Amino acid sequence: MxxxxxxxxxxxxxxxxxxxxxxxxxxCSSFAATGAVLxxxxxxxxxxxxxxxxxxxxxxxxxxxxxxxxxxxPQAVILATGCWAQGTEPGDARSLGIDCIVGNGLKHRxxxxxxxxxxxxxxxxxxxxxxxxxxxxxxxxxxxITTPQNRTRAFIKIQDGCSHRCSxxxxxxxxxxxxxxxxxxxxxxxxxxxxxGCSEVVFTGINLGMFGKTSGMLLGELVRRAGDISGxxxxxxxxxxxxxxxxxxxxxxxxxxxxxxxxxxPLQSGDNGILGLMRRGYSSEDFARCVDLARDFFGExxxxxxxxxxxxxxxxxxxxxxxxxxxxxxxTGRLHVFPFSPRHGTPAERLAGRxxxxxxxxxxxxxxxxxxxxxxxxxxxxxxxxxxxxxxxxGEGHFEGLSPHYLRVEVLGLSSPGRSTTVTVTDAVDGxxxxxx
Numbered sequence: 001m002x003x004x005x006x007x008x009x010x011x012x013x014x015x016x017x018x019x020x021x022x023x024x025x026x027x028c029s030s031f032a033a034t035g036a037v038l039x040x041x042x043x044x045x046x047x048x049x050x051x052x053x054x055x056x057x058x059x060x061x062x063x064x065x066x067x068x069x070x071x072x073x074p075q076a077v078i079l080a081t082g083c084w085a086q087g088t089e090p091g092d093a094r095s096l097g098i099d100c101i102v103g104n105g106l107k108h109r110x111x112x113x114x115x116x117x118x119x120x121x122x123x124x125x126x127x128x129x130x131x132x133x134x135x136x137x138x139x140x141x142x143x144x145i146t147t148p149q150n151r152t153r154a155f156i157k158i159q160d161g162c163s164h165r166c167s168x169x170x171x172x173x174x175x176x177x178x179x180x181x182x183x184x185x186x187x188x189x190x191x192x193x194x195x196x197g198c199s200e201v202v203f204t205g206i207n208l209g210m211f212g213k214t215s216g217m218l219l220g221e222l223v224r225r226a227g228d229i230s231g232x233x234x235x236x237x238x239x240x241x242x243x244x245x246x247x248x249x250x251x252x253x254x255x256x257x258x259x260x261x262x263x264x265x266p267l268q269s270g271d272n273g274i275l276g277l278m279r280r281g282y283s284s285e286d287f288a289r290c291v292d293l294a295r296d297f298f299g300e301x302x303x304x305x306x307x308x309x310x311x312x313x314x315x316x317x318x319x320x321x322x323x324x325x326x327x328x329x330x331x332t333g334r335l336h337v338f339p340f341s342p343r344h345g346t347p348a349e350r351l352a353g354r355x356x357x358x359x360x361x362x363x364x365x366x367x368x369x370x371x372x373x374x375x376x377x378x379x380x381x382x383x384x385x386x387x388x389x390x391x392x393x394x395g396e397g398h399f400e401g402l403s404p405h406y407l408r409v410e411v412l413g414l415s416s417p418g419r420s421t422t423v424t425v426t427d428a429v430d431g432x433x434x435x436x437x
Contacts, residue, residue, distance in 0.1 A: 009036070009043060015084075022155035023082070025149055048079045053084040055341040067097070077099050081106075083171060085102065099127065100129075140182065141160070147192075152199075160178070187225055202237070203226075205238070223253050223259055227256040227259070234258055236260050262302070264307075307338065310360055387404070410432055411436060
């Protein structure tokens with residue numbers, strides 16, 4: 001399709017998770033290969049929203065973004081893909097002025113669909129729908145990143161879908177069962193990313209721990225082989241479910257020099273009764289053992305970040321307190337807190353014991369306050385230390401980036417984006433390390 005969209009101004013807008021970011025990066029590469037011009041702002045001819053539907057709030061934000069795109073670009077082709085697009089009703093999409101919906105598993109076709117629509121396949125007021133039943137067996141959606149838009153870090157999707165149905169989650173209905181990317185495809189993409197000058201890769205997926213069930217290569221081996229690729233200096237995971245943690249994986253990643261000492265392990269609740277209602281597949285004791293095992297391999301400095309859901313149906317004050325107590329006991333760092341959001345069609349929608357909104361808001365506030373304290377404690381242990389910072393942004397006399405432990409660092413001194421710089425940490429303020437070169 002080289003040059004078939006030459007000069008067409010295209011904007012790709014990711015919403016939500018790191019998997020959506022990876023898919024958006026791949027779409028940018030696909031459009032660039034057609035001769036299209038990627039525009040982060042200003043006038044455009046085509047907008048592609050990679051939508052999210054993990055919560056009701058994510059649905060609202062996706063619809064809001066599409067409505068704004070149509071209002072600001074009345075003549076443009078507006079296309080929605082991703083999870084909200086997979087599940088939305090045609091009438092809802094038409095009310096937002098969308099020209100086309102492309103479901104999950106078909107994103108590789110988007111540049112060609114756009115070309116067809118710009119070549120006369122678009123009728124004013126009509127809605128084109130390209131969707132399949134994601135519950136059917138399907139292969140890998142062949143999306144590839146050539147040159148990441150972020151030249152410092154590349155999100156590389158290696159797994160999609162989920163076969164573990166938590167009671168509150170709608171994503172298996174919108175993404176389908178777990179599928180894995182062929183390992184050699186992953187490694188070829190890592191090589192391309194490295195050749196582009198990007199030195200950090202983040203492996204992402206809807207349920208990353210399911211990688212290795214059918215591909216013939218375990219997740220830890222994939223990390224080891226990625227670490228052998230010249231130019232790759234940092235490797236991370238986006239998110240890993242606790243039940244994916246085992247000694248084989250931890251041995252492989254801890255012995256890979258480039259793997260960063262940070263794991264995001266979603267907890268969701270520290271109460272066993274609530275974890276059972278959530279169908280998470282582990283207990284609070286299991287979670288604590290996972291953290292202890294990970295620190296056996298990485299040491300006490302390992303940064304464990306996590307998610308919790310506040311106000312799940314049936315969550316008593318004691319159950320919520322158990323969650324806060326477990327977070328403190330395992331010494332998590334960065335904490336993401338989500339108020340319970342009933343998703344239509346999930347078992348949790350039908351559970352008794354719905355928590356009043358005011359109580360949920362109070363619990364979210366309490367958890368966020370604890371999260372700030374935990375992150376501050378995680379950060380302050382680095383005061384007085386020298387750490388490596390991979391530089392992302394530079395200003396006049398200062399720069400910022402991330403430490404290996406996934407902590408934000410703001411630095412007085414000079415450097416350049418993409419460069420790894422040794423920094424002396426002098427303070428920690430609001431979850432951000434401060435230092436100088």
